Amino acid sequence: MEAAQKICLGEVDRAFAFIGAGGHHAGRNFFGGYCCFNDVAIAVDHLRKSYGTHRFAILDTDAHHGDGTRDIFQGDPDVLHVCICGMNYVSPDGTKVDVPVPWGGRDPDESYLKIAEAAFASRVRAFRPDLTIWYFGFDGHQGDYGDMGLSLRAFVGLADFMVAAAREASGGRLLTVLGGGSRTDLATLIIPQVIHRLANG
Numbered sequence: 780m781e782a783a784q785k786i787c788l789g790e791v792d793r794a795f796a797f798i799g800a801g802g803h804h805a806g807r808n809f810f811g812g813y814c815c816f817n818d819v820a821i822a823v824d825h826l827r828k829s830y831g832t833h834r835f836a837i838l839d840t841d842a843h844h845g846d847g848t849r850d851i852f853q854g855d856p857d858v859l860h861v862c863i864c865g866m867n868y869v870s871p872d873g874t875k876v877d878v879p880v881p882w883g884g885r886d887p888d889e890s891y892l893k894i895a896e897a898a899f900a901s902r903v904r905a906f907r908p909d910l911t912i913w914y915f916g917f918d919g920h921q922g923d924y925g926d927m928g929l930s931l932r933a934f935v936g937l938a939d940f941m942v943a944a945a946r947e948a949s950g951g952r953l954l955t956v957l958g959g960g961s962r963t964d965l966a967t968l969i970i971p972q973v974i975h976r977l978a979n980g
């Protein structure tokens with residue numbers, strides 16, 4: 780909430796919320812997958828009530844479907860929620876999207892980045908949110924519990940992509956919230972590099 784607030788007040792353009800527990804599986808009246816509180820939804824609610832910030836675009840690149848976030852914002856036309864989870868769905872109004880991911884291939888990082896860009900870039904540009912939010916899980920890294928065959932390159936590429944997308948769509952305002960990922964060796968490898976790209980992009 781504090782990170783989102785600082786962006787809304789214009790104190791910073793980008794912030795990284797280092798949250799140890801997940802959030803995107805917590806819905807209106809349920810929780811699961813180690814998610815008790817939906818951090819992104821709480822931040823959105825707070826910004827709407829306190830700052831009148833209304834439109835939000837969320838890209839969820841955790842390996843799993845963001846069922847809690849989807850539940851909370853279902854039917855809310857002012858939240859674009861694009862979730863790269865392996866399912867294939869677009870809501871009638873186009874603001875809720877699930878994207879299939881081909882597993883493996885010759886270059887999983889490259890194909891994942893292409894899919895993320897194809898799913899999010901034009902949608903967020905047209906949507907023009909007040910704030911862009913990246914729900915960043917690294918559980919899709921090789922050997923973690925959501926293994927999608929990805930490596931560091933995919934996450935660094937996503938960070939660069941999100942900086943560029945936020946610059947075009949929401950005046951540079953980008954909130955990154957840490958999602959799933961369990962291995963400390965991967966966390967210490969990936970997270971500092973992602974923060975570095977977000978800070979210098």
Ligand SMILES: [Zn+2]
Nearest residue numbers: 841842843959
């Ligand atoms: Zn996950």
Ligand SMILES: [Zn+2]
Nearest residue numbers: 844862864877
């Ligand atoms: Zn999904």
